[in-house]
Amino acid sequence: MEQAVTDIDQTVESGITPGGLEGTFRDVLSKDHARRGKPPLHFADMTEKERTATATSLGLPKFRVRQLANHYFAHYDTDVANYTDFPAQLRSDVQRAFFPRLISEVTHQVADSGTTIKTLWQLFDGSHIESVLMRYPNRATLCISSQVGCGMGCPFCATGSLGLTRNLSAAEIVEQVRVAAKAMAEGKVAGGPGRLSNVVFMGEGEPMGNYRSVLAAVRMISAEPPFGFGISARNITVSTVGVVPGIKKLTAEGIPVRLAVSLHAPSDELRNELVPMNRRFDSGQVLDAAHDYYLTSHRRVSIEYALMRGINDQPEHARLLARRLNHYGDHWVHVNPIPLNPIEGSKWTASKPEDEVRFLEILNSAGIPATLRDTRGSDIDGACGQLAARVLNKRS
Numbered sequence: 137m138e139q140a141v142t143d144i145d146q147t148v149e150s151g152i153t154p155g156g157l158e159g160t161f162r163d164v165l166s167k168d169h170a171r172r173g174k175p176p177l178h179f180a181d182m183t184e185k186e187r188t189a190t191a192t193s194l195g196l197p198k199f200r201v202r203q204l205a206n207h208y209f210a211h212y213d214t215d216v217a218n219y220t221d222f223p224a225q226l227r228s229d230v231q232r233a234f235f236p237r238l239i240s241e242v243t244h245q246v247a248d249s250g251t252t253i254k255t256l257w258q259l260f261d262g263s264h265i266e267s268v269l270m271r272y273p274n275r276a277t278l279c280i281s282s283q284v285g286c287g288m289g290c291p292f293c294a295t296g297s298l299g300l301t302r303n304l305s306a307a308e309i310v311e312q313v314r315v316a317a318k319a320m321a322e323g324k325v326a327g328g329p330g331r332l333s334n335v336v337f338m339g340e341g342e343p344m345g346n347y348r349s350v351l352a353a354v355r356m357i358s359a360e361p362p363f364g365f366g367i368s369a370r371n372i373t374v375s376t377v378g379v380v381p382g383i384k385k386l387t388a389e390g391i392p393v394r395l396a397v398s399l400h401a402p403s404d405e406l407r408n409e410l411v412p413m414n415r416r417f418d419s420g421q422v423l424d425a426a427h428d429y430y431l432t433s434h435r436r437v438s439i440e441y442a443l444m445r446g447i448n449d450q451p452e453h454a455r456l457l458a459r460r461l462n463h464y465g466d467h468w469v470h471v472n473p474i475p476l477n478p479i480e481g482s483k484w485t486a487s488k489p490e491d492e493v494r495f496l497e498i499l500n501s502a503g504i505p506a507t508l509r510d511t512r513g514s515d516i517d518g519a520c521g522q523l524a525a526r527v528l529n530k531r532s
């Protein structure tokens with residue numbers, strides 16, 4: 137048992153899934169994957185003890201740590217020059233020690249009358265990631281990245297074609313959220329001041345491949361200020377392409393986040409081709425783990441399914457998908473078919489609209505709730521990694 141737990145830890149922390157003689161899966165690494173050094177340590181990376189120790193080294197008493205947390209999590213402010221409750225002569229030291237700049241905007245695109253904003257960020261080592269903020273009448277959702285690139289190698293996905301460069305630190309993840317929450321609070325998104333209400337880990341990367349940082353970020357996003365941003369865990373979605381040990385570990389955490397599984401195919405034969413990770417953890421293992429997550433968390437699981445013309449979007453695919461999901465009973469799952477954001481020139485292209493409609497109808501008539509995923513912004517998609525695909529591909 138001990139051994140099993142250790143294996144799970146190694147799996148999720150390395151992002152590389154150890155295999156035996158069969159079913160080995162390794163991250164596909166990008167050309168510039170290398171030891172890149174660690175991002176500067178940031179307030180959001182530190183434990184309470186580390187924050188206190190750092191404060192002490194600057195000659196600050198312990199209560200200052202709570203003040204810093206308040207500035208950061210309640211007011212989204214990392215500019216220490218604004219901290220009028222801090223001694224002026226110490227502010228630059230505090231800035232350096234706690235709030236080094238981790239993400240810098242390179243550019244952003246606005247769509248949907250200013251309610252969708254896609255931002256390209258540069259990190260300390262010159263890497264890039266993206267996040268997308270989408271405002272709706274009753275909520276504002278931020279789609280964030282957990283890794284630079286992705287090592288899962290799905291052949292239809294532009295992010296996958298770049299490979300994995302590196303994991304993000306917890307603070308690099310949390311900073312994407314802070315900046316969006318600040319933009320919402322300051323009315324920088326069309327519609328006036330508002331609140332960031334939802335966060336989805338569906339940008340670049342496989343969240344389970346960077347489990348520790350993702351979980352630390354989930355805790356900070358969901359804790360009430362001054363310990364976090366106070367976004368309910370129920371409004372946070374963690375996606376995975378099917379890293380079963382990660383799903384099991386998340387199940388054991390007992391945090392009521394929504395789990396989204398990118399299935400993309402109803403049979404192992406097809407999924408082996410579309411999602412290489414399936415050769416390590418097959419669709420039966422993935423669905424078993426997802427259903428266990430539902431039983432434990434009482435949260436309905438989302439099944440993400442990128443519709444590809446003539447590949448996985450035919451009636452027989454929809455019928456088999458419905459059969460496999462119904463095998464576990466009712467009301468445990470919701471399917472989100474997503475029009476594919478295709479890589480130019482690849483054999484994987486978006487489904488015909490009539491095939492999308494028929495796919496949905498078959499699922500619905502089999503009792504499986506399914507809704508076509510809203511794709512905000514003409515080129516802003518939201519399957520894992522699909523989000524960043526176009527800009528990334530242009531860049532590469």
Ligand code: SF4
Nearest residue numbers: 286290293296520521
């Ligand atoms: S589809 Fe998702 S898991 Fe697969 S390569 Fe793209 S980002 Fe990674």
